[in-house]
Amino acid sequence: MSGDLPALVARFAAACHDAGLPVDPERAERLARAVVTVAPRTTRRLYHCALATLVSDPAQIPVFDRVFGAVFGGLVDVAESRGDPNGPPPAGRPSASGTPSRSGDTGGAGVLHTAPGPVAAAGGTAVPVPAVASATERLAGRDFDELSGDELLALAAAMRRFRVATPPRRSRRTRTAPNGRRVDLRSTLRVARRTAGDPVALIRRTPRRRPRRLVVLCDISGSMEPHARALLQLLYCAGGGSGAEVFTFATRLTRLTPALTRRAPADALRRAARLAPDWSGGTRIGEALKQFLDSYGARGMARGAVVLIISDGWETGDPALLGGQMARLSRLAHRIVWANPRTRQPEYRPLVGGMVAAWPYCDAVVSAHRLDAIDDLLAALADPKPKRTSRTTSGGRPAGGAGATLGIAPCW
Secondary structure (H helix, E strand, C coil), X not given: CCCCHHHHHHHXXXXXXXXXXXXXXXXXXXXXXXXXXXXXXXXXXXXXXXXXXXXXXXXXXXXXHHHHHHHHCCCCCHHHXXXXXXXXXXXXXXCCCCCECCCCCCCCCCCCCCCCCCEECCCCCEECCCCCCCHHHHHHCCEHHHCCHHHHHXXXXXXXXXXXXXXXXXXXXXXXXCCCCEECHHHHHHHHHHHCCCCCCCCEXXXXXXXXXXXXXXXXXXXXXXXXXXXXXXXXXXXXHHHCEEEEECCCEEECCHHHCCCCHHHHHHHHHHHCCXXXXXXXXXXXXXXXXHHHHHHHHCCCCEEEEECXXXXXXXXXXXXXXXXXXXXXXXXXXXXCHHHHCCCCCCCCHHHHHHHHHCCEEECCCEHHHHHHHHHHHHCCCCCCCCCECCCCCECHHHHHHCCCCCCC
């Protein structure tokens, strides 16, 4: 094997990209980290590292094999030998006992092939074949309502790479700044003692800027239960999300902020389910929003805050009540972001009574239906523009098209 392994790995990643594989700089970096960690001494081990880090779909394996054989040499194209698993393994491919079979000197290289599931043997017996494609990449492209509880917890590590940020606001506290508008008289006189009481240097101060409070109102009714668990786990795992004020609602309002503090994601979700007796119940968004405003929002929690409402808009109560409370909330909050998984469909229109009532007061409507769509949600939360000036859905299209059909005044 070449002594200049980093250069060889970089050339191999570039060759995979040129061959049509989706190998981007992130995957190339992942391969480099795997090579440094594993320190492969044989081509067989290097093959395993590259396969686990660069291939995300079994259909990409034939192309990967050809590129690997062309770059590192000494390997045969084993794509033609995927027939009977009980037959003799080709050169460079491990035998059933785990010992690589060889034809000539391959430098100890053994090529392991994987498939997404069991393969039928000649006798009709299912032979399990492992899959090494990244589980996180496969799960990231699936909707949250298709994931089991264990699969959702498997995304916790990927969710920790995100960061929940809100726009900054001016604080009442100040900090020293050379171009501040306010003169700090006490600090100026203290420094003037060094120049015999002559205030040669003026110490100025400017207001500090701190992120706005994030308030989350999450629908935990039966239709939203999988998405609620996923987004609550995101808030727990992502950086900056742990400081959010979290409330759940179905038929009543429940504050879950203490339950999501310093706990593992699985324990936090289990405790949240115990604290919310209406989990997977009906939906009364208007009544829950009124209770929040009366008990918390109008007292200061929602003032100048970014409010995230996670719901599909199925309102079993009076939509007029929801519209009135949304108007009330819009006068307090800095921005209102609505995460509705049903908006993932391009033909979606707000025809449900709850969404019709709430739509004019939303600054952004996003789907956030899977991990790949979380970036749209985070961008909507961090948008510094004033409220109701840039309302769009996660697809990037104006959200007022349906509102104009329904007689709702567009607000972008």
